[in-house]
Amino acid sequence: MTSYEDFAGREILPLWEGPDPVNVPMIRHWAEAMGDRNPIYRDDAAARATGRPGIVAPASMMQAWTMRGYAATVEGPDAGARAGAAAGARELDGLLEKDGYTSVVATDSEFEFHRELVAGDRVSVREVVESISPEKSTALGTGRFVTTVRTYTDQDGEVVAVQRWRLLRFRPKEARAPRPRPAVNRDNAFWFEAAREHRLVIQRCAGCGTLRHPPGPCCPHCGSFDWDAAEASGRGQVYSFVVNHHPRHPAFEYPLIVAVVELDEGTRLVTNLVGVEPGEVEIGMPVVLDWLDADPDLSLPVFRPQSGIAA
Amino acid sequence: MSGFSGAAAIAGIGATEFSKDSGRSELRLACEAVLAAVADAGLKPSDVDGMVTFTADTNAEIHVARSTGMRDLTFFSRIPHGGGAACGTVQQAALAVATGVADVVVCYRAFNERSGVRYGLGQADGPAETGADSAAYAWLTPFGLSTPAQWVAMFARRYMHEYGATSEDFGRVAVVDRRHAATNPAAWFYRRPITLEDHQASRWIAEPLHLLDCCQETDGGQALVVVSAERARDLPHPPAVVLGAAQGSGDDQHMMTSYYRPRITGIPEMGLVGRQLYAQSGLGPADMDAAILYDHFTPLVLPQLEELGFCAPGEAKDFVAEGNLELGGRLPFNTHGGQLGEAYLHGMNGIAEAVRLVRGTSVNQPEGVRNVIVTAGTGVPTSGLVLGADR
Numbered sequence: 001m002t003s004y005e006d007f008a009g010r011e012i013l014p015l016w017e018g019p020d021p022v023n024v025p026m027i028r029h030w031a032e033a034m035g036d037r038n039p040i041y042r043d044d045a046a047a048r049a050t051g052r053p054g055i056v057a058p059a060s061m062m063q064a065w066t067m068r069g070y071a072a073t074v075e076g077p078d079a080g081a082r083a084g085a086a087a088g089a090r091e092l093d094g095l096l097e098k099d100g101y102t103s104v105v106a107t108d109s110e111f112e113f114h115r116e117l118v119a120g121d122r123v124s125v126r127e128v129v130e131s132i133s134p135e136k137s138t139a140l141g142t143g144r145f146v147t148t149v150r151t152y153t154d155q156d157g158e159v160v161a162v163q164r165w166r167l168l169r170f171r172p173k174e175a176r177a178p179r180p181r182p183a184v185n186r187d188n189a190f191w192f193e194a195a196r197e198h199r200l201v202i203q204r205c206a207g208c209g210t211l212r213h214p215p216g217p218c219c220p221h222c223g224s225f226d227w228d229a230a231e232a233s234g235r236g237q238v239y240s241f242v243v244n245h246h247p248r249h250p251a252f253e254y255p256l257i258v259a260v261v262e263l264d265e266g267t268r269l270v271t272n273l274v275g276v277e278p279g280e281v282e283i284g285m286p287v288v289l290d291w292l293d294a295d296p297d298l299s300l301p302v303f304r305p306q307s308g309i310a311a
Numbered sequence: 312m313s314g315f316s317g318a319a320a321i322a323g324i325g326a327t328e329f330s331k332d333s334g335r336s337e338l339r340l341a342c343e344a345v346l347a348a349v350a351d352a353g354l355k356p357s358d359v360d361g362m363v364t365f366t367a368d369t370n371a372e373i374h375v376a377r378s379t380g381m382r383d384l385t386f387f388s389r390i391p392h393g394g395g396a397a398c399g400t401v402q403q404a405a406l407a408v409a410t411g412v413a414d415v416v417v418c419y420r421a422f423n424e425r426s427g428v429r430y431g432l433g434q435a436d437g438p439a440e441t442g443a444d445s446a447a448y449a450w451l452t453p454f455g456l457s458t459p460a461q462w463v464a465m466f467a468r469r470y471m472h473e474y475g476a477t478s479e480d481f482g483r484v485a486v487v488d489r490r491h492a493a494t495n496p497a498a499w500f501y502r503r504p505i506t507l508e509d510h511q512a513s514r515w516i517a518e519p520l521h522l523l524d525c526c527q528e529t530d531g532g533q534a535l536v537v538v539s540a541e542r543a544r545d546l547p548h549p550p551a552v553v554l555g556a557a558q559g560s561g562d563d564q565h566m567m568t569s570y571y572r573p574r575i576t577g578i579p580e581m582g583l584v585g586r587q588l589y590a591q592s593g594l595g596p597a598d599m600d601a602a603i604l605y606d607h608f609t610p611l612v613l614p615q616l617e618e619l620g621f622c623a624p625g626e627a628k629d630f631v632a633e634g635n636l637e638l639g640g641r642l643p644f645n646t647h648g649g650q651l652g653e654a655y656l657h658g659m660n661g662i663a664e665a666v667r668l669v670r671g672t673s674v675n676q677p678e679g680v681r682n683v684i685v686t687a688g689t690g691v692p693t694s695g696l697v698l699g700a701d702r
């Protein structure tokens with residue numbers, strides 16, 4: 001059976017010639033669409049004045065000359081991707097699919113240009129696998145980086161550009177349910193808004209300066225309804241903690257460590273501990289602030305062991 | 312004139328401005344009104360020991376009390392049925408004052424009925440609830456701290472740390488409960504006792520709580536009939552006289568998550584209940600012949616024993632290990648099997664068992680029971696009873 005290592009050097013797209021020769025109208029449309037006012041793409045005389053043979057094509061159009069066109073796109077991915085694909089491509093797709101790498105995202109494109117294209121050039125491209133990485137864990141999911149080299153040649157078979165193209169083919173992370181929404185109201189909105197900016201704040205009485213958390217509309221010590229918010233240092237220690245096993249909420253990974261952390265400022269808050277195994281947590285353990293962007297609408301302060309930062 | 316007539320008066324009034332859009336939270340409106348009324352009466356928030364509001368109010372007593380600087384509450388009561396509650400709140404307060412259950416009771420009601428939830432618009436498609444009770448969960452549930460077992464586990468871990476208690480110390484409570492349930496035909500766990508090894512081997516729910524630290528969940532009902540002691544003497548059973556009945560909400564009280572107090576190893580609201588029970592009944596811990604202690608989770612049974620004066624803080628683990636909770640022990644405990652063994656009926660089945668103990672009809676009846684102490688839920692504003700045999 002074929003393994004990923006065997007694909008290095010395999011052709012996945014045999015030499016394919018673009019449908020149209022390099023031509024001035026397409027160059028002009030491209031430059032207009034891109035807002036590129038460089039006269040060497042529009043004005044023959046201006047291009048010649050720079051020592052060029054005439055109007056040249058922008059380097060960024062290299063792929064455009066070899067695109068399969070609208071029809072291949074609307075006929076669906078199979079028709080588009082596999083029209084003219086080599087057996088190597090089909091084999092690789094099959095292998096990736098079998099391993100569950102069903103999602104794809106382009107991660108890099110590096111071009112090396114050998115000469116500028118001029119009207120009348122016929123561009124062809126051929127794509128060969130350079131390497132397939134071992135399985136990696138990424139923010140998107142677990143997958144393999146597939147690096148290919150696309151070689152662009154002209155009508156004489158001379159290389160005009162080389163493109164190193166990298167895709168991540170991956171198993172999408174299991175989508176987690178969003179964390180339970182906090183009920184945000186006039187008394188606590190400031191705290192969640194600050195959290196979205198990655199600032200941990202503590203409500204402070206404007207009358208007597210007492211810090212209080214959880215916040216409330218007025219000060220139990222002096223009765224003042226005026227307050228502002230002090231920014232916490234982000235240092236504290238574990239006051240108590242639990243390790244949740246059951247029941248499981250789809251937003252969380254278990255076992256889940258929830259702690260009451262006592263901040264250096266003296267107030268306590270409920271939070272999660274990260275970067276530590278449940279068996280390693282101890283009451284009194286120094287911890288430092290970190291941020292969890294749970295989802296686009298919710299950022300939460302979490303804490304990790306202080307030593308973890310130093311390491 | 313009957314009973315409490317003439318025994319109470321309204322001494323202070325206070326309100327916010329009345330508008331179409333207050334621009335502030337309902338909790339803040341409640342705090343402003345309460346502080347104004349207390350000031351009008353020439354009192355301080357810390358003088359208040361009773362609160363009454365509507366069941367329809369979003370501002371639970373503990374949020375108002377915590378914010379305004381009230382301390383211990385010995386009376387809190389709510390009246391249902393919307394606007395019909397208004398005068399009822401004053402009646403509750405008057406009853407409490409007349410009977411000495413509380414000295415200073417604040418009645419309150421606050422809402423953003425025009426800019427917030429408008430009753431006139433009907434109940435469909437209401438906005439997301441953002442009252443003070445819902446907002447209290449904002450500090451917990453986004454972090455995955457959302458079940459009673461998890462909330463209690465946080466106290467339990469700290470208690471273990473400060474007092475050297477272990478999971479086995481909690482397990483011994485479960486073993487006693489299940490031993491008593493095993494001989495109670497009404498118990499779910501009838502004939503199914505457990506050992507300490509079973510407890511230790513049961514799976515984790517929320518460390519440090521094992522499955523067998525947690526009470527069961529039950530469908531059922533329990534009711535009690537209260538009449539005057541005099542009338543009770545003419546009825547078929549020996550009366551279980553209410554010698555003490557008390558509520559307690561402590562300083563800086565939250566719902567099962569009072570993690571912000573200087574120390575969290577005790578249950579101060581239960582201490583408050585206990586002191587009232589003993590004062591009302593003229594009895595003390597030494598006079599209690601049995602105890603029905605709320606046992607939704609085993610760890611909070613230990614600090615109850617401490618708060619109620621059966622042993623010193625931190626010593627409950629030894630009190631339990633020495634066998635004091637057994638039928639032949641100093642303080643027979645949860646003779647029906649408790650909520651771990653008999654049924655979880657929010658403590659009401661425990662009151663029924665205390666009645667049976669006073670009547671002498673428990674299936675696990677210890678000898679010579681005259682007085683029984685009963686507690687309600689722990690971690691929350693709570694209550695307790697001392698029931699005794701007729702004297």
Ligand SMILES: [Zn+2]
Nearest residue numbers: 205208219222
């Ligand atoms: Zn203040």
